[in-house]
Amino acid sequence: MPILQIDHLQKSYGDTQILHDINISIEEGDFLVLVGPSGCGKSTLLNCIAGLEPITGGAVRIAGRDVTGVSPKDRDIAMVFQSYALYPTMSVARNITFGMKVRGVDKVTQDRKLTEVARQLQIEPLLNRKPGQLSGGQRQRVAMGRALVRDPKLFLFDEPLSNLDAKLRVSMRTEIKKLHQDLNASIVYVTHDQIEAMTLATRIVVMKGGVIQQIGTPAEIYNRPANMFVADFMGSPAMNLIPARVRSEAGQTRIEIDRAGDAPLVITDPVSRDLPAQIVLGVRPEDIHEATGNAHLPGTAEGAGGEVMIDIVEPAGADTFAVTHLGGKPVTARLRAESAVRARAPFPLAFDLSKVSYFSPKDGVRLN
Amino acid sequence: MTSKTVLTKRLSRDALTTPHTGSVAKGRRNTLLRWGLYAILILFALFYLMPLFVMLTTSLKSLEEIRTGSLLALPRDITFAPWAEAWSTACAGTQCEGLRPFFWNSVLMAVPAVAISTVIGALNGYVFAQWRFPGANLFFAAILFGCFIPFQVVLLPMAQMLGLMGLAGTIPGLIFVHVIYGIGFTTLFFRNYYVTIPQELVRAAKVDGAGFFRIFWSIFLPISLPIITVSVIWQFTQIWNDFLFGVSFSGAGSQPVTVALNNIVNSTTGVKAYNVDMASAIIAALPTLLVYVVAGKYFIRGLTAGSVKG
Ligand SMILES: Nc1ncnc2c1ncn2[C@@H]1O[C@H](COP(=O)(O)OP(=O)(O)OP(=O)(O)O)[C@@H](O)[C@H]1O
Ligand SMILES: [Mg+2]
Numbered sequence: 001m002p003i004l005q006i007d008h009l010q011k012s013y014g015d016t017q018i019l020h021d022i023n024i025s026i027e028e029g030d031f032l033v034l035v036g037p038s039g040c041g042k043s044t045l046l047n048c049i050a051g052l053e054p055i056t057g058g059a060v061r062i063a064g065r066d067v068t069g070v071s072p073k074d075r076d077i078a079m080v081f082q083s084y085a086l087y088p089t090m091s092v093a094r095n096i097t098f099g100m101k102v103r104g105v106d107k108v109t110q111d112r113k114l115t116e117v118a119r120q121l122q123i124e125p126l127l128n129r130k131p132g133q134l135s136g137g138q139r140q141r142v143a144m145g146r147a148l149v150r151d152p153k154l155f156l157f158d159e160p161l162s163n164l165d166a167k168l169r170v171s172m173r174t175e176i177k178k179l180h181q182d183l184n185a186s187i188v189y190v191t192h193d194q195i196e197a198m199t200l201a202t203r204i205v206v207m208k209g210g211v212i213q214q215i216g217t218p219a220e221i222y223n224r225p226a227n228m229f230v231a232d233f234m235g236s237p238a239m240n241l242i243p244a245r246v247r248s249e250a251g252q253t254r255i256e257i258d259r260a261g262d263a264p265l266v267i268t269d270p271v272s273r274d275l276p277a278q279i280v281l282g283v284r285p286e287d288i289h290e291a292t293g294n295a296h297l298p299g300t301a302e303g304a305g306g307e308v309m310i311d312i313v314e315p316a317g318a319d320t321f322a323v324t325h326l327g328g329k330p331v332t333a334r335l336r337a338e339s340a341v342r343a344r345a346p347f348p349l350a351f352d353l354s355k356v357s358y359f360s361p362k363d364g365v366r367l368n
Numbered sequence: 369m370t371s372k373t374v375l376t377k378r379l380s381r382d383a384l385t386t387p388h389t390g391s392v393a394k395g396r397r398n399t400l401l402r403w404g405l406y407a408i409l410i411l412f413a414l415f416y417l418m419p420l421f422v423m424l425t426t427s428l429k430s431l432e433e434i435r436t437g438s439l440l441a442l443p444r445d446i447t448f449a450p451w452a453e454a455w456s457t458a459c460a461g462t463q464c465e466g467l468r469p470f471f472w473n474s475v476l477m478a479v480p481a482v483a484i485s486t487v488i489g490a491l492n493g494y495v496f497a498q499w500r501f502p503g504a505n506l507f508f509a510a511i512l513f514g515c516f517i518p519f520q521v522v523l524l525p526m527a528q529m530l531g532l533m534g535l536a537g538t539i540p541g542l543i544f545v546h547v548i549y550g551i552g553f554t555t556l557f558f559r560n561y562y563v564t565i566p567q568e569l570v571r572a573a574k575v576d577g578a579g580f581f582r583i584f585w586s587i588f589l590p591i592s593l594p595i596i597t598v599s600v601i602w603q604f605t606q607i608w609n610d611f612l613f614g615v616s617f618s619g620a621g622s623q624p625v626t627v628a629l630n631n632i633v634n635s636t637t638g639v640k641a642y643n644v645d646m647a648s649a650i651i652a653a654l655p656t657l658l659v660y661v662v663a664g665k666y667f668i669r670g671l672t673a674g675s676v677k678g
Binding site: 089 | 568569571575579582590591
């Protein structure tokens with residue numbers, strides 16, 4: 001039985017429809033991450049799941065129970081807010097126990113859970129402080145503690161790390177991951193940080209303009225994006241999207257890519273069939289390699305055709321990024337640090353064709 | 369008082385940020401400006417304090433001394449007899465019991481009226497700021513509009529209503545009138561204060577399982593001290609000092625102190641007892657003065673709480 005099931009959910013504010021036909025289903029122990037650009041409706045969807053916003057159409061089920069008209073307090077959920085929303089006049093301890101107190105949990109249980117959670121989150125020394133006397137990371141932990149004492153069916157997190165500095169964010173990310181594994185909790189987590197999404201999620205939902213673009217595991221989303229939006233949105237540096245032409249020759253698919261100041265680059269794809277004449281070829285920077293004489297990668301560009309003019313070289317410690325121009329677009333390749341690539345000089349590159357995506361230039365939909 | 373402190377603050381900040389480069393003349397001009405400003409401010413302060421000074425000195429003089437001496441002179445022989453008379457024997461109309469019974473009428477009227485209008489304003493403000501409902505803006509506009517209705521306009525309909533409710537000429541009737549009239553202001557105060565509190569706080573509490581009153585009681589009330597002070601001072605000053613409602617809607621036994629003061633001063637029997645009049649006026653004004661002295665600091669702080677962070 002899915003722990004959370006959303007069927008044909010619609011949400012409008014007045015005449016503006018914010019969420020269009022959302023369908024999501026996750027199992028117990030899943031860590032579902034909602035990603036998408038700002039304003040795409042992530043928080044709205046989370047609030048709809050929590051019952052903080054009434055929905056315009058569809059249904060929400062938690063652990064099999066239809067909770068569509070049920071108020072937030074009766075949905076058996078806990079939520080961590082972007083601004084933490086700690087009660088300013090209550091001590092940390094009272095912030096954490098407030099929910100239990102309201103629900104009439106007895107004092108002994110309250111104290112036991114408080115100690116337990118405080119130890120888990122390492123906030124024991126802070127229990128008597130007010131939220132105003134805490135740092136951002138400490139507040140974040142308290143907000144988390146408030147959710148953890150509840151032991152709910154479903155946790156909802158709305159960008160809990162977005163207010164933290166980069167370093168703290170990384171360490172809190174690890175802690176959240178650990179918590180998820182230790183508790184086997186079911187979590188819905190909103191972020192617009194795609195690295196957070198990739199590292200935490202067991203399943204990712206990519207949204208744009210209130211429409212789900214793709215649902216899948218991080219690997220699926222990363223390796224087989226359903227459309228050009230997902231391809232562009234997930235991954236850093238982003239996937240290269242190169243306009244190309246397709247010719248079928250002797251039963252083989254040949255892909256031609258325009259090259260500045262030279263004949264087009266021609267690649268033979270032995271697997272893909274029935275591609276339209278115009279496509280967009282998507283390839284991640286790490287799937288473009290230095291073409292060496294003895295390495296016969298399936299997509300090695302034929303002969304001298306693999307030489308491209310390098311515009312910029314950016315060493316980045318472990319890797320070196322080389323930027324060239326193909327099909328009129330800048331294309332980034334992630335090469336080994338010791339690569340002999342030079343700016344303003346030709347360099348042989350090869351595409352790993354087992355990893356490329358083809359998209360329709362018209363609607364951006366995946367073709368292979 | 370506020371504008372004064374703001375002005376001096378701004379001036380001193382200007383002085384601080386004046387660049388060092390070749391500005392002896394500029395510095396001198398600033399000092400001159402500052403002294404000029406102080407002179408003007410002191411002048412105004414004296415101007416405002418003058419009537420109080422005259423009232424106080426006159427109330428401590430005997431009638432004889434008032435007749436012969438100058439208005440601005442200090443009392444030669446200080447006497448508290450006028451104060452005693454004002455409090456317990458002065459004649460307001462035909463009743464010669466001083467201000468005392470009317471003073472207590474005012475207390476009995478002002479305290480519940482302030483409390484009730486503050487509580488209702490807090491709840492209203494909480495709803496308008498955090499529990500938006502369809503048509504909330506329209507309701508709020510209507511309540512705001514209530515702040516701008518002149519007293520005189522509502523006199524007749526209010527009299528009729530008090531009559532219908534059987535409260536005409538009673539203290540509960542006055543309380544009712546003042547509560548109704550005050551709700552617009554108190555709602556505005558609390559709404560503007562609560563609107564600065566992030567909505568996520570309410571949402572968090574809802575997820576925690578708290579309801580409407582629980583959230584108000586546990587989360588909003590504890591942070592409301594500054595705005596409660598504002599509401600109390602404002603309402604108390606308004607209600608205690610009110611004359612028009614008092615004179616229109618009170619009966620023989622329920623007149624507030626302002627009405628009694630008017631009657632004492634306008635009593636035509638015998639000689640005009642200026643010293644008693646002055647003592648009465650000061651007695652009638654004392655409670656508001658007291659409230660200001662005790663809570664004035666919070667008043668300013670509460671008024672600016674929403675606009676200035678930290
Ligand atoms: N109360 C409201 N009334 C009208 N429109 C709203 C309301 N709340 C949100 N919206 C709109 O709904 C859309 C989605 O908002 P939402 O807060 O869900 O975005 P988000 O994906 O969480 O963005 P972010 O990453 O910036 O937090 C936005 O275009 C926003 O303007
Ligand atoms: Mg959001």
